[in-house]
Amino acid sequence: MKRSCRKEIDFKRISRKVSKVFLSLIIISYILSGCSPKYAKRKNEVIPGEDLAFSSVARIDSVLGFSFEWKFRRKKTGLMPELKAELQGKVSLPDRIFINGEWRTGKIEDKINVYSIEGKEYTYNKETKTWEGGTESSFPNPLEQLKLILSFGEFKFERFDTYNRDRCYLFRFKPNVYFIDPAEESKAVGYLWISEKENLPIRVKVSSEKDIINWDMSLSGFNSFANINVPFRAQKIRISGIQNAKKDIDLIIDRFLFLGYEKPQAKSEKNGDVIFSVNAENLSDSIIKRIVMRGDIEFFIGAWPKEPIFELREDSNLVIEKYGDGARLFFERGVVTKPIIAIRKILSRNELQSFDIKNDVLGKFSIYTHVKSQRIESLKKIIEEHIEKPVVVVVDNTAVFISFVRDTWVLENKIPVVKGIDGEESAIIFSKLKTEPLQNDYSFELLNKEE
Numbered sequence: 001m002k003r004s005c006r007k008e009i010d011f012k013r014i015s016r017k018v019s020k021v022f023l024s025l026i027i028i029s030y031i032l033s034g035c036s037p038k039y040a041k042r043k044n045e046v047i048p049g050e051d052l053a054f055s056s057v058a059r060i061d062s063v064l065g066f067s068f069e070w071k072f073r074r075k076k077t078g079l080m081p082e083l084k085a086e087l088q089g090k091v092s093l094p095d096r097i098f099i100n101g102e103w104r105t106g107k108i109e110d111k112i113n114v115y116s117i118e119g120k121e122y123t124y125n126k127e128t129k130t131w132e133g134g135t136e137s138s139f140p141n142p143l144e145q146l147k148l149i150l151s152f153g154e155f156k157f158e159r160f161d162t163y164n165r166d167r168c169y170l171f172r173f174k175p176n177v178y179f180i181d182p183a184e185e186s187k188a189v190g191y192l193w194i195s196e197k198e199n200l201p202i203r204v205k206v207s208s209e210k211d212i213i214n215w216d217m218s219l220s221g222f223n224s225f226a227n228i229n230v231p232f233r234a235q236k237i238r239i240s241g242i243q244n245a246k247k248d249i250d251l252i253i254d255r256f257l258f259l260g261y262e263k264p265q266a267k268s269e270k271n272g273d274v275i276f277s278v279n280a281e282n283l284s285d286s287i288i289k290r291i292v293m294r295g296d297i298e299f300f301i302g303a304w305p306k307e308p309i310f311e312l313r314e315d316s317n318l319v320i321e322k323y324g325d326g327a328r329l330f331f332e333r334g335v336v337t338k339p340i341i342a343i344r345k346i347l348s349r350n351e352l353q354s355f356d357i358k359n360d361v362l363g364k365f366s367i368y369t370h371v372k373s374q375r376i377e378s379l380k381k382i383i384e385e386h387i388e389k390p391v392v393v394v395v396d397n398t399a400v401f402i403s404f405v406r407d408t409w410v411l412e413n414k415i416p417v418v419k420g421i422d423g424e425e426s427a428i429i430f431s432k433l434k435t436e437p438l439q440n441d442y443s444f445e446l447l448n449k450e451e
Contacts, residue, residue, distance in 0.1 A: 045160070047157055048157055048169050049157070050153075050154070050155040050156065050157070050171070052169065052194065052199075053153075053155035053157075053169075053171045053173070053192060053194065054153065054155065055199070056194045056199055056200055056201055057150050057192075057201060059199065059200055060143070060146070060147075060200065060201065061093065061359070062358065062359045062360065063093065063200070063222045063223050063359065064092065064093060064222075064223045064225070064226045064357060064359060064365075064423075064427075065090060065091050065092035065093055065096075065221075065222075065223070065224075065225055065226065065227075065228070066090070066091055066219045066220065066221055066222050066223075067088075067089070067090050067091075067219070067220050067221035067224070068087075068088065068089060068090070068091065068142050068217055068218065068219055068220075069087075069088045069217070069218045070085070070086075070087045070088065070101075070142055070145075070216070070217045070218075071085065071086050071087070071214070071215075071216045071217075072084075072085055072180075072213075072214060072215040072216065073085075073213070073214045073215075074180050074181065074212065074213050075210075075211065075212050075213075076106075077181070077185055077212060081105055081106035082104070082105075082106055083104070083105055083180070084103075084104045085101065085102065085103045085104070086101050086102050087099055087100065087101035087102075087103070087112065087142070088100055088101055089101075089142070090221075090225065090228055091142060091143050092225065092226065092227050092228040092260065093143075093359065095116075095117070095118045095119065096115075096116070096117050096118070096227060096228035096260070097115070097116040097117075097141060097142065097143075097228065098114070098115050098116075098228050099112055099113075099114050099116070099139060099142070100112060100113050100114075103139070112139065114139055115131070115133075115228065115230045116139070116141070117228070117229075117230060119136060120133065120135065120136065121133050121135050121136065121138060121139070122230045130232065130233065131230050131231065131232050142217065145217075146201075146204060146217060148176050148179060149175050149176055149177070149190065149204060149206060149215065150173070150175070150176070150190075150192070150201075150204065151176045152173065152174045152175065152176045153173065154173055154174055155171040155172070155173045155192065156171060156172045156173070157169065157170075157171055157172075158170045158171060158172050158191070161193060163193045163202060163203055164202070164218075164220075166195050166196075166197065166198075166202060167195070167196045167197070168193040168194055168195055168196060168202065169193070169194045169196065170191060170192070170193055170194075171191070171192040171194065172189065172190070172191055172192075173190045173191075173192055174189070174190065175188050175189070175190035175206045175215075177206065177208075177213060177215070180213060180215075181208075181212065181213055185212060186208035186209065186210075186212040186213045187208055187209045188206050188207065188208040188212075188213050189206070189207065189208070190204065190205065190206045191203075191204070191205045191206075192204055198222060200219070200222055201219060202218065202219050202220065203216070203217070203218045203219070204216070204217050205217075223357065224258075225257065225258055225259075225260060226258055226259060226260065226357075226423065226426075226427035226430065226431070227259055227260030227423070227424070227427055228260045229259075229260040229261050229280055229281070230281060231261070231262045231279030231280065232279065232280065232281040233279065233280075233281075234277045234278070234279050235277070235278050235279075235280055235282075235283055235446070235447075236275055236276070236277050236278075236446075236447040237275070237276045237278060237283070237288060237444055237445070237446055237447065238273055238274075238275055238444060238445040238447055239252070239273065239274050239275075239276060239292055239442050239443070239444045240272075240273050240442060240443045240444065240445075241272060241273075241440065241442055241443065242268075242272065242273070242274045242442060243272035245439060247439075248438045248439055248440075248442075249266050249268075249274060251435055251436070251438055252264075252266075252276070252291060252292060252438070253266065253276075254431075254435060255291050255431040255432065256276075256278060256291065258427070258430075258431040258434070259287075259291075259427055259428065259431055261278055261279065261280055262278075262279045264276045264277055264278045264279075265277040275447075283446065285446060287428065288444055288446060289444070290396070290428050290432070291428070291431070291432075292438070292441065292442040292443075292444055293396040293432065293438070293441045293442075294396060294432075294437040294438045294439075294440065294441050295349075295395075295396065295432030295433060295435075295436075295437035295438060296348075296349055296394075296395065296396055296397075296437055297348070297349050297352070297369075297393070297394070297395050297417070297433060298345055298347065298348050298349070298393075298394045299345070299346050299347035299348075299391055299392070299393055299394075299415070300342035300343060300344060300345050300346065300391065300392040300394065301342075301343050301344045301346055301386050301389055301390070301391060301392075301405075302340045302341055302342055302343060302389070302390040302391060302392040302402065303323060303340075303341045303343055303390065304339075304340065304341070304390065305329065305339050305340070305341050306322075307322060309329075309336075309339050312329050312339075312341075313329060316328070316329070319341065323341050323343055324343060324344075326343075326344075326345075327341055327342065327343050328341070328342045329341055329342075330342055330392060330394065330398075330399035331399065332399050332400070332401065332402050333398070333399070333400060333401075333421075333425075334398070338402065340390065340392050340399060340402050342392045342394065342399070346382050346386070346391070347371070347375075347379075347382075347415075349437065351371060351372055351375045352369045352370065352371060352372065353369075353370045353371060353372045353373075354369070354370050355367060355368065355369050355370075355417065355430065355433045355434055356368045356369075356370075356414075357426060357427075357430045359423075360420075364420040364421060364422065365418075365420075365421055365422070365423055365426035365427075366416060366417075366418060366419040366420060366421075366426070367416070367417040367418045367426060367429060367430055367433065368414045368415060368416055368417060369414075369415050369417055369433075370413050370414060370415075371409075371413060371415065376410065376413070379409060379410060380410055382405070383405055383406075383407055383409060383410060386405045387405050387406075387407060388404050388405060388406075389404065389405050390402055390403070390404055391403055391404060391405050393416075393417050393418070395417070395429055395432070395433070396432070396441070400417065400418050400429060401416065401417060401418045401419065403416055403419070417429070417433070
């Protein structure tokens with residue numbers, strides 16, 4: 001709705017003793033408040049259209065997860081009781097949620113401390129000090145609520161703004177509030193803050209006439225974790241040979257955190273071993289083994305084997321004889337029908353700058369790496385020499401991906417590490433790559449569970 005540029009000013013009521021300068025400032029302020037645009041354009045910045053808002057909202061489904069703070073209230077209207085909630089927690093896409101806070105319906109108030117995993121709800125029993133449940137989830141899904149509120153669209157740019165020190169685009173929209181106001185008595189209006197840096201929503205606020213509805217959700221910590229796990233009971237893991245290496249202890253803790261576990265307790269023993277206490281329903285040997293491996297990554301030019309696989313598999317010397325010094329036989333992610341020979345190393349971890357993980361609409365994940373700027377020229381030469389040849393990505397002596405050398409590697413400075421794999425597998429790989437590697441591969445022993 002356009003504001004009128006006409007404003008009546010009663011100059012007679014202004015004291016004649018007011019200076020001309022002060023009077024001019026008053027007039028200017030009226031003009032600016034009544035006739036100025038709704039936004040303050042920043043230098044050299046283009047006013048975004050609603051397409052930016054639509055794409056930002058759609059990208060929520062492409063993150064690994066996020067943390068949220070969520071407050072809402074609906075006044076008592078007709079037969080509908082008052083609702084009030086103050087909640088916080090995490091969402092791990094597609095279907096893992098942790099919610100903590102207070103919820104009130106009428107005069108009934110509940111304290112909430114709930115995990116919802118794949119549609120099943122787990123609550124904490126204070127008497128037994130254990131997590132119990134497995135029933136269908138009864139609390140609202142914050143992600144689905146967010147999508148409902150935003151589902152009408154029709155976003156209109158309001159202004160450039162700042163939220164929590166983050167430069168933002170602020171959009172106005174008509175919110176879908178039928179699920180909390182079916183009679184449409186509230187005449188609600190919504191505001192959407194989109195981070196310029198993340199290109200993701202970081203706040204959605206809905207308010208209404210007569211203060212009937214207030215709905216406010218802030219989002220943060222995008223992709224800072226990959227999963228959510230119910231901390232059923234403590235399990236102990238003995239990791240040998242760390243010898244009080246605090247750096248590696250911290251890295252291992254970081255990997256557990258990223259994989260959705262509560263922060264493990266680490267206790268060093270006199271012999272140099274470290275006992276990690278991890279709250280989890282179960283921890284398989286295969287997951288722990290991958291967590292305590294270094295996190296090395298190498299890229300090799302590969303070749304498809306011509307000889308019978310069983311012969312190459314049984315004789316590593318035959319692989320070297322046929323394909324040259326250092327050649328090794330791999331199977332992509334351990335699948336015996338996907339053999340590849342790694343012949344010549346072209347990139348190693350110390351030449352890589354950073355790693356990103358992406359989620360597609362089908363719920364499959366891909367990891368990409370970026371080459372350090374000083375390696376770009378040598379990367380160009382690699383591409384010129386080996387364009388369209390197979391490349392093998394090896395993480396901790398496992399071939400995780402086979403693809404081809406592409407010239408887009410330089411154009412985008414983005415090289416695939418894995419593509420189109422499930423969340424658990426990609427999360428374990430990414431947990432080792434997103435930080436620097438451990439000093440060593442460590443051996444471990446899974447001890448008895450705590451009772």
